Amino acid sequence: MAASRERARVPSIRDVARLAGVSHQTVSRVLNDHPSIRPETRKRVEDAIAVLDYKPNLAARALVTSRTHTIGVLSATIGEFGPTSSIASIEDAARVEGYSVTTVNLPETTPEAIGDAIRQLGREQVSGIVALAPQVRVFNVLRGMAVGVPLVSLQTASGSDGYTLSADQVAGARAVTEHLIEVGHTDILHLAGPQDWIEAESRMRGYLDALREADLPTFPPIRGDWTADFGYFAGQELARRRDFTAVFAANDLMAIGLMHGFRDAGIDVPREVSVVGFDDIPIAAHVWPPLTTVHQDFPTLGRRAVEILLAEIRGEQTPKFGPAVPQLRLRSSSASR
Amino acid sequence: MAASRERARVPSIRDVARLAGVSHQTVSRVLNDHPSIRPETRKRVEDAIAVLDYKPNLAARALVTSRTHTIGVLSATIGEFGPTSSIASIEDAARVEGYSVTTVNLPETTPEAIGDAIRQLGREQVSGIVALAPQVRVFNVLRGMAVGVPLVSLQTASGSDGYTLSADQVAGARAVTEHLIEVGHTDILHLAGPQDWIEAESRMRGYLDALREADLPTFPPIRGDWTADFGYFAGQELARRRDFTAVFAANDLMAIGLMHGFRDAGIDVPREVSVVGFDDIPIAAHVWPPLTTVHQDFPTLGRRAVEILLAEIRGEQTPKFGPAVPQLRLRSSSASR
DNA sequence: TTGTATGCGTTATCAG
DNA sequence: CTGATAACGCATACAA
Numbered sequence: 176m177a178a179s180r181e182r183a184r185v186p187s188i189r190d191v192a193r194l195a196g197v198s199h200q201t202v203s204r205v206l207n208d209h210p211s212i213r214p215e216t217r218k219r220v221e222d223a224i225a226v227l228d229y230k231p232n233l234a235a236r237a238l239v240t241s242r243t244h245t246i247g248v249l250s251a252t253i254g255e256f257g258p259t260s261s262i263a264s265i266e267d268a269a270r271v272e273g274y275s276v277t278t279v280n281l282p283e284t285t286p287e288a289i290g291d292a293i294r295q296l297g298r299e300q301v302s303g304i305v306a307l308a309p310q311v312r313v314f315n316v317l318r319g320m321a322v323g324v325p326l327v328s329l330q331t332a333s334g335s336d337g338y339t340l341s342a343d344q345v346a347g348a349r350a351v352t353e354h355l356i357e358v359g360h361t362d363i364l365h366l367a368g369p370q371d372w373i374e375a376e377s378r379m380r381g382y383l384d385a386l387r388e389a390d391l392p393t394f395p396p397i398r399g400d401w402t403a404d405f406g407y408f409a410g411q412e413l414a415r416r417r418d419f420t421a422v423f424a425a426n427d428l429m430a431i432g433l434m435h436g437f438r439d440a441g442i443d444v445p446r447e448v449s450v451v452g453f454d455d456i457p458i459a460a461h462v463w464p465p466l467t468t469v470h471q472d473f474p475t476l477g478r479r480a481v482e483i484l485l486a487e488i489r490g491e492q493t494p495k496f497g498p499a500v501p502q503l504r505l506r507s508s509s510a511s512r
Numbered sequence: 513m514a515a516s517r518e519r520a521r522v523p524s525i526r527d528v529a530r531l532a533g534v535s536h537q538t539v540s541r542v543l544n545d546h547p548s549i550r551p552e553t554r555k556r557v558e559d560a561i562a563v564l565d566y567k568p569n570l571a572a573r574a575l576v577t578s579r580t581h582t583i584g585v586l587s588a589t590i591g592e593f594g595p596t597s598s599i600a601s602i603e604d605a606a607r608v609e610g611y612s613v614t615t616v617n618l619p620e621t622t623p624e625a626i627g628d629a630i631r632q633l634g635r636e637q638v639s640g641i642v643a644l645a646p647q648v649r650v651f652n653v654l655r656g657m658a659v660g661v662p663l664v665s666l667q668t669a670s671g672s673d674g675y676t677l678s679a680d681q682v683a684g685a686r687a688v689t690e691h692l693i694e695v696g697h698t699d700i701l702h703l704a705g706p707q708d709w710i711e712a713e714s715r716m717r718g719y720l721d722a723l724r725e726a727d728l729p730t731f732p733p734i735r736g737d738w739t740a741d742f743g744y745f746a747g748q749e750l751a752r753r754r755d756f757t758a759v760f761a762a763n764d765l766m767a768i769g770l771m772h773g774f775r776d777a778g779i780d781v782p783r784e785v786s787v788v789g790f791d792d793i794p795i796a797a798h799v800w801p802p803l804t805t806v807h808q809d810f811p812t813l814g815r816r817a818v819e820i821l822l823a824e825i826r827g828e829q830t831p832k833f834g835p836a837v838p839q840l841r842l843r844s845s846s847a848s849r
Numbered sequence: 850t851t852g853t854a855t856g857c858g859t860t861a862t863c864a865g
Numbered sequence: 866c867t868g869a870t871a872a873c874g875c876a877t878a879c880a881a
Contacts, residue, residue: 187873187874187875188874188875188876189874189875197851197852198851198852198853199852199874199875200851200852200853200876200877201850201851201852203875203876203877204850204851204876206875206876207876211850211851212850212851213850213851216850216851230635231874231875232575232873232874232875233635233636233637234571234572234574234575234578234580234637234873234874234875235571235575235857235873235874235875235876236874236875236876237571237574237875238569238571238572238575238857238858238859238873238874238875238876239856239857239874239875239876239877240857240875240876241571241857243571245614259596263617266615266616266617267617267619270616270617270632275614275632275636276614276615276616277582277612277613277614277615278603278613278614278615279603279607279613280600280603280604280607282604295607295612298567298570299570299612300570300571402794403794403795403797403798404794404797404798406798407798428794428795431795431798431799432795432798434798434800435797435798435799435800438800457739457740457741457765458740458765458768458769458795458799460740460741460772461740461741461743461744461768461769461771461772462768462772462795462799462800463771463772463775463799463800463801464800524857524858524859525858525859526858534867534868535867535868535869536858536859536868537860537861537867537868537869537870538866538867538868540859540860540861541866541867543859543860544860548866548867549866549867550866550867553866553867568858568859569857569858569859571857571858571859572857572858572859572860572873573858573859573860574859574873575857575858575859575860575873575874575875576858576859576860576861576872576873577859577860577861577873578873
């Protein structure tokens with residue numbers, strides 16, 4: 176226990192140089208694998224590095240290069256399941272490539288808060304930023320901002336233009352709405368996400384597109400806040416209207432809350448009303464009544480974001496519109512898993 | 513757009529010194545509010561800082577102090593709801609105190625992987641570490657390791673000894689089991705968490721304690737993996753036995769999966785069998801059948817961890833066993849929210 | 850191919 | 866109370 180307290184001096188580049196019988200400069204060259212180094216010299220240096228278990232000091236390197244090999248994650252999402260999954264995979268992917276990850280949450284989505292967060296990441300001299308900024312205005316502020324480092328934005332607009340990246344929400348929403356139409360529904364409501372959220376807009380558009388294409392009546396969407404609690408209250412409210420037979424909720428949480436609300440209001444789901452959701456969160460397959468939903472591959476999305484970001488950081492050719500953007504998949508829950 | 517590309521040189525401590533007409537050393541003193549500084553001089557320096565919008569360079573500071581004002585989060589949990597909530601609040605709390613946060617996930621819980629993660633955080637020279645290491649062996653490895661910086665471990669053993677911190681899982685499990693007993697159940701199964709998880713052990717102990725105290729028969733617990741999918745299969749298996757009338761699942765996900773399994777096996781929940789869970793995840797209040805569960809305040813736990821860690825980092829008196837460790841609360845779902 | 854010298858922006862150790 | 870001066874560990878022109 177005493178020994179663990181003792182902070183042995185960490186070997187520096189000069190210790191390595193001394194042991195290898197070269198100048199510290201040569202060691203530096205080996206580290207950054209500079210072309211002009213005699214193989215034999217390189218070997219000696221590498222051996223010395225191994226013997227001393229030398230590890231470059233990140234702070235010193237950052238000071239002189241003003242780059243930190245760190246990726247900043249800017250998250251404007253509370254604790255949603257999707258973004259959280261993406262963040263975890265972002266971290267893993269970045270670590271694999273030798274990058275550290277630092278995260279900053281946005282407590283509120285005002286331009287000031289966003290600016291603060293970006294400046295904070297700037298002070299930490301991150302090499303690039305992955306933003307999970309699903310709100311329209313956060314996204315716009317970000318877009319108009321001189322960030323100074325490469326920035327990839329996740330889960331924003333539909334499609335990908337090199338800065339933004341997401342699965343095709345419109346297509347997913349359309350698919351799940353079409354599913355309702357196929358099984359015979361003609362009066363379908365939409366419980367949408369918050370006004371400001373890009374995904375909410377996309378899913379609503381998919382809903383509207385599907386209905387128009389099928390020449391079915393559309394209803395003004397109800398604006399929710401993604402939470403199950405809101406879904407519950409919406410269910411109780413909607414119970415007074417009986418002009419519909421199905422609801423497409425913009426995410427699974429609201430869908431589940433909605434079914435609860437209907438239940439408490441005496442509406443039989445799915446006999447009287449069908450409900451579908453979006454996201455395929457882990458319990459979606461297990462709730463009652465069964466929930467048809469759209470599966471999103473959040474982890475892949477995160478990995479892909481890191482790929483693009485690192486390419487940009489390294490100045491490589493960015494595969495503008497890679498095929499690796501995960502496709503959405505309808506998961507129907509009529510059969511149990 | 514052109515202007516945003518231009519990387520204006522960031523003002524350094526010397527620029528401030530020049531403008532204030534003092535030495536750069538004096539500026540440094542102001543920055544670290546050294547006691548012996550004439551108020552007037554301080555004012556001049558502070559003005560210069562404001563004018564230039566000077567921000568200390570973190571890398572330089574880290575280089576010379578070998579401390580980074582960064583907290584490392586070591587997470588050995590996939591994407592569980594609880595830990596994730598805690599992490600978010602850890603980040604926020606740390607930022608408020610002027611600390612950055614860097615996270616590293618453990619892909620596997622081998623001693624090597626843990627060592628790698630700790631070394632990685634060491635290289636980043638974190639000031640302290642918050643470990644979310646709910647597995648027994650991760651916890652043990654950590655405990656026996658010379659980490660070199662203060663370490664607070666979250667959600668581990670029951671109770672808190674300054675290094676570890678968690679809500680009292682045993683008491684929570686006992687409470688929810690007693691709830692089942694009170695409503696008349698005498699044959700109560702336990703669907704436990706994975707063998708290696710400390711919380712799984714604690715919740716099991718609470719279950720056993722409650723049963724023994726009530727002189728009721730105990731059953732060998734079934735070992736689950738926290739997932740709803742496992743709960744589902746367990747439900748189908750258990751349907752063959754009919755020697756119980758209630759199940760305490762060690763978390764909500766398994767509880768919900770379990771109910772699904774029972775349902776598919778033709779068992780009527782809650783008429784024939786009651787199910788209770790643990791965690792009170794956001795949808796717990798909305799599933800059908802209603803789920804009684806134990807509410808955990810993960811965010812508070814995270815904040816508290818940061819508090820303790822920072823106290824330790826700053827060498828303050830650590831409030832060994834503060835009252836701020838969140839209490840568990842039984843949430844009964846008979847009434848809808 | 851390798852070595853020397855210099856600087857990155859701070860803090861710390863001395864003087865004064 | 867303040868100011869020189871020297872590290873911290875590395876990378877990068879410039880020389881050799």
